[in-house]
Amino acid sequence: DQQIDLAVVAGDGIGGEVVEQGLRALEAALAPSGTKVVTTEFDLGARRWHATGETLTDEDLERIRQHDAILLGAIGDPSVPSGVLERGLLLKLRFTLDHYVNLRPSRLFEGVTSPLADPGEIDFVVVREGTEGPYTGNGGALRVGTPAEVATEVSVNTAFGVERVVRDAFARAAQRERKHLTLVHKHNVLVHAGHLWRRTVEAVNAEFPEVTTDYLHVDAATIFLTTNPSRFDVIVTDNLFGDILTDQAAAITGGIGLAASANINPDRTAPSMFEPVHGSAPDIAGTGKADPTATILSVGLLLDHLGRADEAAAVQAAVAADIAERATSSSVRNTAQIGADIAARVAG
Amino acid sequence: DQQIDLAVVAGDGIGGEVVEQGLRALEAALAPSGTKVVTTEFDLGARRWHATGETLTDEDLERIRQHDAILLGAIGDPSVPSGVLERGLLLKLRFTLDHYVNLRPSRLFEGVTSPLADPGEIDFVVVREGTEGPYTGNGGALRVGTPAEVATEVSVNTAFGVERVVRDAFARAAQRERKHLTLVHKHNVLVHAGHLWRRTVEAVNAEFPEVTTDYLHVDAATIFLTTNPSRFDVIVTDNLFGDILTDQAAAITGGIGLAASANINPDRTAPSMFEPVHGSAPDIAGTGKADPTATILSVGLLLDHLGRADEAAAVQAAVAADIAERATSSSVRNTAQIGADIAARVAG
Numbered sequence: 001d002q003q004i005d006l007a008v009v010a011g012d013g014i015g016g017e018v019v020e021q022g023l024r025a026l027e028a029a030l031a032p033s034g035t036k037v038v039t040t041e042f043d044l045g046a047r048r049w050h051a052t053g054e055t056l057t058d059e060d061l062e063r064i065r066q067h068d069a070i071l072l073g074a075i076g077d078p079s080v081p082s083g084v085l086e087r088g089l090l091l092k093l094r095f096t097l098d099h100y101v102n103l104r105p106s107r108l109f110e111g112v113t114s115p116l117a118d119p120g121e122i123d124f125v126v127v128r129e130g131t132e133g134p135y136t137g138n139g140g141a142l143r144v145g146t147p148a149e150v151a152t153e154v155s156v157n158t159a160f161g162v163e164r165v166v167r168d169a170f171a172r173a174a175q176r177e178r179k180h181l182t183l184v185h186k187h188n189v190l191v192h193a194g195h196l197w198r199r200t201v202e203a204v205n206a207e208f209p210e211v212t213t214d215y216l217h218v219d220a221a222t223i224f225l226t227t228n229p230s231r232f233d234v235i236v237t238d239n240l241f242g243d244i245l246t247d248q249a250a251a252i253t254g255g256i257g258l259a260a261s262a263n264i265n266p267d268r269t270a271p272s273m274f275e276p277v278h279g280s281a282p283d284i285a286g287t288g289k290a291d292p293t294a295t296i297l298s299v300g301l302l303l304d305h306l307g308r309a310d311e312a313a314a315v316q317a318a319v320a321a322d323i324a325e326r327a328t329s330s331s332v333r334n335t336a337q338i339g340a341d342i343a344a345r346v347a348g
Numbered sequence: 349d350q351q352i353d354l355a356v357v358a359g360d361g362i363g364g365e366v367v368e369q370g371l372r373a374l375e376a377a378l379a380p381s382g383t384k385v386v387t388t389e390f391d392l393g394a395r396r397w398h399a400t401g402e403t404l405t406d407e408d409l410e411r412i413r414q415h416d417a418i419l420l421g422a423i424g425d426p427s428v429p430s431g432v433l434e435r436g437l438l439l440k441l442r443f444t445l446d447h448y449v450n451l452r453p454s455r456l457f458e459g460v461t462s463p464l465a466d467p468g469e470i471d472f473v474v475v476r477e478g479t480e481g482p483y484t485g486n487g488g489a490l491r492v493g494t495p496a497e498v499a500t501e502v503s504v505n506t507a508f509g510v511e512r513v514v515r516d517a518f519a520r521a522a523q524r525e526r527k528h529l530t531l532v533h534k535h536n537v538l539v540h541a542g543h544l545w546r547r548t549v550e551a552v553n554a555e556f557p558e559v560t561t562d563y564l565h566v567d568a569a570t571i572f573l574t575t576n577p578s579r580f581d582v583i584v585t586d587n588l589f590g591d592i593l594t595d596q597a598a599a600i601t602g603g604i605g606l607a608a609s610a611n612i613n614p615d616r617t618a619p620s621m622f623e624p625v626h627g628s629a630p631d632i633a634g635t636g637k638a639d640p641t642a643t644i645l646s647v648g649l650l651l652d653h654l655g656r657a658d659e660a661a662a663v664q665a666a667v668a669a670d671i672a673e674r675a676t677s678s679s680v681r682n683t684a685q686i687g688a689d690i691a692a693r694v695a696g
């Protein structure tokens with residue numbers, strides 16, 4: 001391809017600032033090959049909602065579908081009722097575009113001080129299911145605001161949905177050195193969903209006999225992420241557990257400023273979406289304090305997904321080198337300076 | 349009271365070993381006042397299930413109800429299908445006896461090395477809802493074992509259930525020095541349940557104007573438990589989030605060997621139940637390696653619940669002193685030795 005058509009959703013808060021630096025790294029990575037990045041910006045998020053009441057229209061979706069990939073900054077603003085943008089925009093993108101693999105690598109880069117006293121080597125990836133579980137929006141509320149109110153949230157899990165993400169996780173594990181897969185769930189309490197996940201892992205393991213597996217309850221997983229994160233290679237888990245564990249995983253590897261994610265549609269029936277794990281951080285928006293590293297690493301995942309393994313590696317290496325230098329330097333850089341330095345290394 | 353009638357459920361694995369030491373501390377604490385502890389042992393858990401197919405009969409429940417409190421070791425064994433004992437016994441006790449406050453204090457004792465590099469002072473308590481949420485057993489599965497399988501898990505939340513636990517959490521916060529309450533949920537995704545929890549915290553706050561509150565999404569809470577656990581005073585949260593966060597909380601304060609819990613029925617319509625957070629650990633059962641400290645601390649919570657504040661404080665102080673000495677001693681003690689040392693300190 002001599003051109004990549006990219007849908008850009010800057011979103012809210014610091015979203016625009018980090019996306020700008022992500023694009024810089026992307027362009028730097030693709031320049032040598034002559035590949036052009038053609039971006040289309042989509043005005044989605046709090047501003048649009050306040051102005052029009054719209055979160056994501058069918059027309060928006062139709063236009064987004066025409067692109068090779070989506071780069072997303074961050075969604076959410078305190079001026080909008082909680083859930084409106086998260087469910088009406090961010091989750092709607094993930095669900096409608098069938099991003100059933102939410103890929104979140106965790107790596108403790110050299111030079112990063114972990115809040116753990118003895119972190120050991122940390123290099124695992126969480127394959128979080130992205131289109132089912134408690135995120136489906138099933139459930140509801142009755143007699144709201146009265147003493148008789150009942151509110152339910154339904155976690156929906158299907159063999160179809162669990163099997164495809166488990167197979168993807170096995171395939172990733174098979175590509176890695178340690179070839180180990182940990183299923184995280186809570187099957188001693190959530191017996192129906194838990195047993196479906198467990199049976200599926202057992203069944204799909206037959207296709208990947210070289211991959212070893214184990215199982216942890218989600219509560220125990222938070223313990224091991226604290227005491228022995230080195231034990232993890234690939235984690236596969238549901239939408240909500242994945243949400244929780246990947247924030248904890250970000251914390252132990254230096255914070256959400258460094259945590260990348262990819263919302264992948266492995267069947268390529270729609271564009272995949274790349275975004276930092278962090279949110280819109282309205283408190284620091286416009287101050288230049290946002291760390292664009294997570295977004296730049298997400299651009300690395302984007303390049304990988306588009307079959308640009310070399311360029312992806314260049315971005316990843318540039319980030320690693322930049323981070324390594326942070327440990328030895330006392331200078332405080334703003335968002336744009338970090339982005340410029342990393343882009344220069346990518347070009348480099 | 350010159351007598352405490354205690355139902356003892358040793359349960360599985362290391363349950364019996366830790367309960368024995370818990371009872372020792374209890375007796376030592378009550379001896380000075382002349383209060384007798386009369387125990388009734390209930391044969392519940394894997395052995396009973398294998399022998400009879402029973403987990404917890406109506407008759408068991410009726411007999412347990414006759415007691416002032418329950419001391420429980422641990423439930424669960426790999427020889428029993430996952431969920432059978434957890435739901436049919438442990439959760440059945442919590443639900444039937446209306447243990448709607450699952451109280452889990454987290455404190456970094458002097459002398460304990462936290463896996464966090466810079467833990468700061470850690471002294472908070474999680475008030476985990478115990479009778480609702482995703483733990484109700486609502487949900488089910490359709491077409492099990494076929495490619496068309498659907499499995500659901502329903503989180504049920506009622507104004508009745510949320511309000512009573514939130515009020516309890518506020519009352520506890522009001523008794524503490526910092527008087528701060530953090531609600532943990534995920535209201536940007538689980539909007540129905542989340543908004544019920546949020547509205548309830550706002551409403552009940554009017555009864556406790558001296559308590560300050562804030563809110564964290566559960567994913568963000570795992571970050572702060574890693575980077576700044578000192579910020580927490582009282583956390584109130586649902587059954588599943590509470591399960592997850594209290595294991596992480598145990599990890600940062602030295603492990604589940606030290607983590608106590610109380611399943612409280614604040615209305616005293618049935619006995620409350622005291623148990624360590626850890627499980628049955630079948631791998632170390634019978635080796636003397638189990639740390640009884642969590643159970644002994646749970647006995648402290650039991651004494652507190654029965655209005656024995658001085659005796660509770662004595663147990664807590666004895667444990668603190670024992671733990672402080674662990675840091676300076678190189679001797680490895682077994683379960684019974686730790687229990688004996690703490691009981692001796694309690695006896696004073």
Ligand SMILES: CC(C)[C@H](C(=O)O)[C@@H](O)C(=O)O
Nearest residue numbers: 076086090243277536537567
């Ligand atoms: C903003 C929110 C809806 C989202 C999620 O829960 O998935 C975020 O926490 C994430 O992890 O990407």
Ligand SMILES: CC(C)[C@H](C(=O)O)[C@@H](O)C(=O)O
Nearest residue numbers: 188189219424434438591625
């Ligand atoms: C054993 C299991 C059912 C239980 C729970 O999930 O509540 C345990 O993890 C706990 O925290 O007490």
